[in-house]
Amino acid sequence: MSLRINSNIAAMNAYRNLSVNDKQMSSSLEKLSSGLRINRAADDAAGMSIAQGLTAQIGGLKVAGRNAQDGVNVVQTADGALNESAAILQRMRDLAVQSANGGSQDTNAQAAAQTEFGQLQSELDRIAKTTSFGGQKLLAVGTAGGAAYAGSFQVGANNTTDDRIDVTLDATVFGTAGTKASNTLTGTFSNALDGESITATLNGTGATVKLNNPTNLDDVVNQLNANNNFSSSFVATKSGADLKISSKVAANETIAVTSTASGLTAGTATAGTSGSTATGFDSAGLGVGSSVNLSNTANARNAIDSVDSAIKSLSTARAQLGAYQNRFEHTINNLNVQVENLSASKSAITDTDMADEMVKFTRSQILSQAGTAMLAQANQAPQSVLKLLG
Template sequence: MGLRINQNIAAQNAYRSLSVSDNQMSKSLEKLSSGFRINRAADDAAGLAISEGLRSQVGGLKVAVRNAQDGVSVVQTAEGALNEVHSILQRMRDLGVQAGNDSNNDEARANIATEVSSLNDELKRIGNSTNFNGTNLLDGTAGAAGDGKMKFQVGADGDANSQIEVDLSSANVKDIADSLSAKTVFAAADLPAMGNIMTFTDGTNNASVTFAAAPADVPATVAALNLDADFTANFVAAEDADGNLEITSRTGKEVTGGTAAVPDDTFGNTNVAAGDVTYSGMHFRNADRAQDAITALDGKISQVSTARAQLGAYQNRLEHTINNANVAVENLSASESRIRDTDMAQEMMSFTRSQILTQAGTAMLSQANQSQQGVLSLLR
C-alpha cells in the first residue's frame, strides 16, 4: 500500500464512524433524560402526529370530567333546594286539609291563610335566590338562552355528542309560588258596573280608590290602582292572560271588591254579576275554596316530584359520564405512552452500545492518526 499524507483514509473512516456513534449516543441521552422516545418530529413524524392527537383528547377529557363534576354540583344544588320546596308544599297541603273543615271560624281560616302566605313567600325567596356561581337555577332563567336549560361540555370534541343538556325549566319554583298566590279575577265586562270608586278587602285590609271617571279598560284600571298608595300597601293589580282585572292581596288572602256605595260598607261583590268573579291559587274562606287549594297543591307537589326525579336521572347520567371519561383518559394515556414514551431498558442498551462504539471509535481514530507517522522515518 502506498504511503500518503494528504488523505488519511483510515482516519476519515474512523472519524465518520465515531460521529455516527456519538450522534446515536446523544440521542439516547436525550431520550433517557426526557423519558420521551419522540422529542422532535424527526424522531418519528407519524408517531408525533398521532400522539399529539391523543394528547388533545386526553387533555380535553380531563377538563370534561371537571365540567361534568360541576354539572353534578349544579344538579345537587337544585335538588337540595327542591327537597325543602317539597317540605313547604306538604305543609301547605296539610293546612289546606285543615281549612277544609267547617269547624274553623273566620279567624282560624285567616290564620291558616297567613301561614300559607308566609310559606309561599319563602317559596318565592327560594326560587329567586337558589344559584350556582351566580346563575339562578329555580326561577326559569338558567342557561345562555334564559329558558332554564343548561349545557355541560362533557366530551373532548366540538359536536353535540360531547354535550349534555340539563333542563331545569320544570323546577321553576318562582312560577310555582306565583301560581299558588291567592288571586281574585274580576271580568273586564264588570268594570263599568264597579263605577268610579272601587273598594277591595282581604278580610283584614281595605282599600278604596276613587277615579275621575269609570276606567275605560283593564290596562287603565291596573295603572290607576297601582299608583294609589292606599291600594298598593296591601294589594297588587294586574291584567291576566284573558284581559281581566286580577287582584292579589299581599297577605295571600282572598280578595273581594265592589263599589263604595255597597250598603253597610260590606265590600261585597254585590255589583258584580254572578259567575264573573273567579279565584285561583290558594283561598281558604270556606271548605270549597280549601278543597280547590288542596287540588292545586297536589299538582305542584307532583310537578316538583317529577322535577326531582329528572334531576336525579341527570345526576346519575353525569356520574356515568365521569366514569366513562376517566376510563377513556386512562386508555388514551396508555396509547399515547406506547407511542411517545421511552422504553428505558431498551434505550439503555442502545446507549451502552453507542457509548462503547464511541470509546472504541475515539481509540481507533487515535491509532489511525498515528499510522501516518511512519512516513517521517522515510524523510530522515
Template sequence: MIVKHNLTAMNSNRMLGLTTTSQAKATEKLSSGYKINRAADDAAGLAISEKMRKQIRGLTQASLNAQDGVSAVQTADGALNEVHDMIQRLTELSVKAANGTLSESDRGAVQNEVDQLVAEIDRVSTTTKFNETHLLRGTNANGKAGELTYTDAATALDGNLGTGSAVDTVKGTVDVAITSPATVQITTVTPSITATGKSVGPVELPDGTQKTYYLIESAAPTSASEAIRAYNEDASNAPSKAYGSMSELTAALKADYSENIRAVTTYLDDNGDLTLKAETFADLNNPVGLDLHVGADSTDDNKIYMNISMLSAKGLGLNGLNVSGDNADAATAAIDVVADALQRVSNQRASLGAIQNRLEHTIANLDNIVENTTSAEASIRDTDMATQMVEYSNNQILAQAGQAMLAQSNQATSGVLSLLQ
C-alpha cells in the same frame, strides 16, 4: 505511505461523530422520557400522537364538564328538597284549615304561616344559583336565562296602590307611602268615639272596587279596639276597613293582592315617613336549558340537554294560596292546589335524578376512554427506558472505542519520520 491525507483518522472521526450523535439522541430520550422529541424523530408517530392528545385533553375536560353538571343538578335538587318539605307543610296547613272546628281568626293565623312559606318557596326559586347561573328562574320571553320580569304585577298594581310609585320592574317591589295627611280623624257609628290614625288608599282592588285601609292608633273616650270594632261594623264605611296594628293592615293588603304580592313590609323612608314595601311575584318564565358538552367534538351527540322549570310560587301555582275565611271552602280548594304543586316538584326532581344517573355513567365512560387512549398515545410517544438504556450503553462503548481508534490513527503516520532520518 502518505501523510498529506490521514484517511484512517478521518474514517475514525466520522464514525465517532455518528456514535456521538446517536448517543446524544439516546441521552435526550432517556432524560425527557419521550421517544419523539421533535417531528424528525417520527413524523407519522408525532401526527398520530398529537391527534390522540387532542382527544385526551378534550375528553378530560368533557368529564369535568359532566362533573360540573352533576354538581349543578345536586344543587337544584337540594333546593327542591327544601321546597318539597315546605309544600308538605302547606298540605298540613291546608288540611288543618279545612276543618270545621276552626274559627275565622284561627284560619287567619294559619294563613300567616302559609304566606311565609309561599314567600320562601318563591325566594328559593329566584336565588338558587350554581357558579352564578340561576337554576330555578327559567328563561324569559327574550331568551335571557335567569332574568326576571314583573309585567303581570306591574299591570295589576301600577297606579292602584294609592300614592305609591309604580312597580319597579327590575326589583319587583312597589313602595306605598302612607297617604297625606298622615293623621286622619274617623268618627265612627258611635258618635261619642273619635279615632285618630293613618290611612292607605283609596286603592283599587283586582275586582275594580276601591278600598281604604285605616290604622287606628288611638280613640277617645274609649279604646282603639272599640273604635275599630265600631267602624268595621258600620256598613256605611264599606269598602274601607280599620285595623289595630300595622301587621294586620299589611296582612290585609297582602291578602287583597295575593296573586301579585309576595309580602308586605314597612320601613321609614329618608324623610322619616312610614312606607309600605310590597314585594311582587315575578312573571312565569320558560324552562331554562342547561346544555352540557360531554365530548371532544362539536357534534350535537356530544351534548346532554336538560331543562329545569321555573319553580317559583307562580310557577307552582301557589301565588295567592288562600286558606282563610269564615268557612272551610277556600282551605278545601287549597288542598288540591298544593297537591298539584307537590306533583310538579316531584316530576322535576325525578327528571334531575335521572339526569344525574346518566351523567355518572357518562363520566365513567369518558374516564375509561381517556385512560385507554392515553395508553395508546404513550406507546407511540413515550421512551421504552430499558431498550433505550441498552442502546445508550452500546453507544457509550462504541464512543470509547472510536476515541481509542482515532488516537491510534493519529499515531499511524508517525512512522514516516524514521524514513526521513
C-alpha cells in the same frame, strides 16, 4: 504496506464511525433525560402527527369531564332547593288539612293557619328567585316564559351534538306554566246523576267518566280524579257550588266540558295562554299562589287538591333532575376510561422505553470510547514515515 500522509484513510474511517456513535449516544441521552422517544418531528414524523392528535383529544376529554362535573353540581343545586320546596309544600298541605276541619276550626284558627300558609308561599317565591349557579337562575321563570333553566354542557372533545348534554328545567313540562284552561258545570250534584257521564275535552281529545251514585259535589270530584284516563290530563275541583275541570298543562289550549245529565250546564270554554306567564317554581308556578288560601273551610279543602298537584309536579321535576345527574355521572365515568386508554396509546408512541434505550446508550458509549482510541491509533500510524526520512 503503503504509507501516505495526505490522506489518512484509517483516521477518516475511525472519525466517521466515532461521529455516528457520538450522535447515537447523544440521541439516547436526550431520550433518557426527557423520557420521550419523540423529542422532535424528525425522530418520528408519523408518530408525532398521531401523538399531537391524541394529545388534543385527551386534553379535550379532561376538560369535558370537568364540564360534566359542573352539570352534576348544577343539578344538585337545583335539587337541593326543590327538596326544601317539597318540605314547604308538605307543611302547607298539613295546614290545609287542619283548616279544612271546619267542625273544630273557627275563623280565628283558620286565620292563624293562613298566616303561616302565606309566609310559606312567600318562601317558595324567594327560593325560586334566588337559587342560582354561577349567576344563572335555576328555578325562576325563563325568558318570555320559557324554561326555568336551559343549559348546554360540553361533555365531549369535539364539536358535535353528541358531545353535548342539554339540561332543561321547564316549568311548563311539569304543568306549572301559564294559565290552565278550565270549564265549569253548574247544577245539582247528587245521586240523581247515577249512571250519567261527564266528558272533558282538551283540544279535541278528552276523557269520559261515568258517575256511580254520587252523593254530593265532593263525591263527583273524587270519582273524576280517581279515573286514570281523566286524571292524566285533567283535574276536578270545587268552585263554590260548581264543578270546575281544568287541564294539567298550559299551552294555548281550549277545554270543553259536557254531561249527559240534563240538569247540568257547561260554562263557556276558557282558552289557556302560552308559557309566557310562567313563573317557574315559585308559588304561582306550582299552582299554590295567592288565589289558594285557607280563609274558610271550602277554600282549605280546595287548597288540599292544589297542594297535592304541586307536590306531584315538584316530584316529577326532581325525578328528572335525578335522571340528569345519573346521566352526567355515567358520562364522567366514560370520559375517565377514554382518557386512560388514549393516554396509554399516546405513551406507547411518544414515551421512551427506558430499558431498551439504556441498552442502546451503553452500546453507543462503548463504541464511542473504542472509536476514540482507534482514532488516536490511526493518527499515530503516519508518524512511521519519519523513520524513513531519518
